Amino acid sequence: MAIHRVWVYASAVLLTIICSIFADQTVDPKVGVLFLHVLDRGYYQEGFRSFQETYGIITNTPITFSTNLDDHPDRPRWLRFTQRTAYHDGMLYGTPTAEDIGQRIIEVTAYNRKTFETTSQNIIINVEQPMEFKFLYQVEFFVKNRDVEEVLPLEVQKHFMDRVERIWESSHFSIINITSALDRGGRVPLPIEGRKEGVYINVGSSTPFPSCLEEEARPDELCTDQLEPISCEDIFSPHFIINWCNITL
Numbered sequence: 245m246a247i248h249r250v251w252v253y254a255s256a257v258l259l260t261i262i263c264s265i266f267a268d269q270t271v272d273p274k275v276g277v278l279f280l281h282v283l284d285r286g287y288y289q290e291g292f293r294s295f296q297e298t299y300g301i302i303t304n305t306p307i308t309f310s311t312n313l314d315d316h317p318d319r320p321r322w323l324r325f326t327q328r329t330a331y332h333d334g335m336l337y338g339t340p341t342a343e344d345i346g347q348r349i350i351e352v353t354a355y356n357r358k359t360f361e362t363t364s365q366n367i368i369i370n371v372e373q374p375m376e377f378k379f380l381y382q383v384e385f386f387v388k389n390r391d392v393e394e395v396l397p398l399e400v401q402k403h404f405m406d407r408v409e410r411i412w413e414s415s416h417f418s419i420i421n422i423t424s425a426l427d428r429g430g431r432v433p434l435p436i437e438g439r440k441e442g443v444y445i446n447v448g449s450s451t452p453f454p455s456c457l458e459e460e461a462r463p464d465e466l467c468t469d470q471l472e473p474i475s476c477e478d479i480f481s482p483h484f485i486i487n488w489c490n491i492t493l
């Protein structure tokens with residue numbers, strides 16, 4: 245029995261040595277603010293021996309990931325993972341709450357779907373209390389023409405924020421949550437006409453709501469499923485098609 249244990253331990257150590265060629269990485273998500281960490285396929289594929297042997301040859305390796313707490317089969321409750329296909333980067337994202345403050349270690353394993361090689365890396369997640377102001381005013385937009393993977397990249401988040409800034413006339417705000425409509429009971433669209441799943445984007449600010457948003461969210465607001473909002477100038481369209489009947493403050 246004891247010998248068996250030693251062997252299990254030794255092979256675990258050996259596996260770790262073979263796989264963990266990447267240094268640990270530390271990230272610092274803030275309570276109440278959307279966190280995003282991209283799992284870059286180009287980065288992880290450098291750990292595959294088959295890639296190293298064919299260095300210089302451009303390859304497009306299909307890669308999938310598993311992401312879990314180091315002592316657990318799951319991720320922390322607040323941390324979600326998405327990867328559209330094995331030819332897209334993976335994205336860890338979500339919004340920690342005050343209960344999540346502290347350090348957790350996420351084990352990322354990248355699988356080469358062609359050669360069955362794996363590489364792995366530990367991501368040390370330090371959830372911190374933000375220093376900044378509190379987001380007392382929060383609004384939820386439903387964006388009909390996007391999938392969650394399309395709005396998570398930071399440059400797209402920034403495009404969205406630029407437009408919110410023009411409505412709000414304040415720069416004291418932040419994206420606090422992004423959720424696929426599928427996670428909120430939405431249905432997978434038919435693969436026709438480029439229909440998208442839709443995504444909810446929550447924005448918080450320390451500055452009171454602009455009057456145009458307040459009017460748009462009033463329950464007695466006459467609302468048909470038209471494209472034009474009634475009160476706000478629609479500076480989101482055509483990039484982001486907002487459902488103006490579904491604004492929640």
Ligand SMILES: *[C@@H]1O[C@H](CO)[C@@H](O)[C@H](O)[C@H]1NC(C)=O
Pocket residue numbers: 276339340341421422423427428
């Ligand atoms: C973010 O959205 C998800 C999905 O709707 C929800 O489960 C989670 O509680 C939200 N997080 C925060 C901090 O609002």
